Amino acid sequence: MGNGIRCGLGAILLVTTAVRAAEPPAFEAIECEGTYKQHLQGVCTDDKESIFWCFTSKLVKTDRTGKIQQQFDVQSHHGDLCFHDGKLFVAVNFGQFNRADGNADSWVYVYGAHDLSLVARHSVPEVFYGAGGIAYHGGKFIVVGGLPPGFEENYAYEYDPNFKFVKKHLLKSGYTLKGIQTAAYADGHWWFGCYGKPPILLQADEAFQKVERYEFDCSLGIMPVSAGKFRIAGGTCSKEKGCTGRLVPAHPDPKQGLVIRDQGVSTGPP
Numbered sequence: 233m234g235n236g237i238r239c240g241l242g243a244i245l246l247v248t249t250a251v252r253a254a255e256p257p258a259f260e261a262i263e264c265e266g267t268y269k270q271h272l273q274g275v276c277t278d279d280k281e282s283i284f285w286c287f288t289s290k291l292v293k294t295d296r297t298g299k300i301q302q303q304f305d306v307q308s309h310h311g312d313l314c315f316h317d318g319k320l321f322v323a324v325n326f327g328q329f330n331r332a333d334g335n336a337d338s339w340v341y342v343y344g345a346h347d348l349s350l351v352a353r354h355s356v357p358e359v360f361y362g363a364g365g366i367a368y369h370g371g372k373f374i375v376v377g378g379l380p381p382g383f384e385e386n387y388a389y390e391y392d393p394n395f396k397f398v399k400k401h402l403l404k405s406g407y408t409l410k411g412i413q414t415a416a417y418a419d420g421h422w423w424f425g426c427y428g429k430p431p432i433l434l435q436a437d438e439a440f441q442k443v444e445r446y447e448f449d450c451s452l453g454i455m456p457v458s459a460g461k462f463r464i465a466g467g468t469c470s471k472e473k474g475c476t477g478r479l480v481p482a483h484p485d486p487k488q489g490l491v492i493r494d495q496g497v498s499t500g501p502p
Contacts, residue, residue: 267474274312312365379411418456425450446489
């Protein structure tokens with residue numbers, strides 16, 4: 233009888249431990265382990281156990297606490313990325329970026345989320361000023377990128393799941409420095425992070441018809457967590473120490489677009 237009770241308690245303890253391990257981490261800041269030669273370009277998650285960080289020439293896979301699981305050297309310039317169907321989709325440009333005459337060489341590179349192996353490459357020449365960011369929602373990929381000075385609207389390029397070009401959407405956003413750097417879809421809206429002084433957040437409805445503009449910095453990454461919850465990427469760079477990555481909690485705000493709960497983060501381009 234006593235042994236049976238002890239075994240039963242042990243089984244309960246194992247089950248309880250397993251349930252706790254499966255629970256999502258507390259909604260708090262996450263530091264990416266390690267330092268990198270170039271700055272953070274974007275982040276995404278598989279919504280289960282891993283976070284993926286792109287540091288321009290290095291893809292990094294961490295657990296949900298920021299501890300490195302895998303890392304992989306990639307060609308510069310790898311930009312913002314998104315997760316879909318077990319794979320990572322990264323906006324890539326090998327040509328000149330943000331030039332009025334084009335000369336970009338825009339691609340979407342696809343990596344297996346399990347081992348970061350390259351599984352496909354898709355040319356996206358429609359992204360005329362250079363691919364910089366990507367998001368997925370509702371059966372379509374949206375690729376964003378550069379914008380030379382003098383333009384008063386941004387562009388979102390729509391592709392089907394096989395990366396056949398569908399449509400170029402015009403965003404009545406006003407000029408943003410170097411266009412759009414990061415992209416995500418959540419809470420019924422597209423969210424776009426832009427450089428600038430001040431940096432700009434664009435929030436568009438699903439059809440890209442209505443665009444709100446806010447002074448908020450999510451130019452290094454936007455990671456939706458759940459309804460009303462985001463993690464915003466930031467980081468620092470120095471010649472001596474290299475570049476770092478960090479995620480801090482944020483939530484939507486009708487006046488400011490998004491609000492960071494922890495103000496102790498450095499965001500924006502180095």
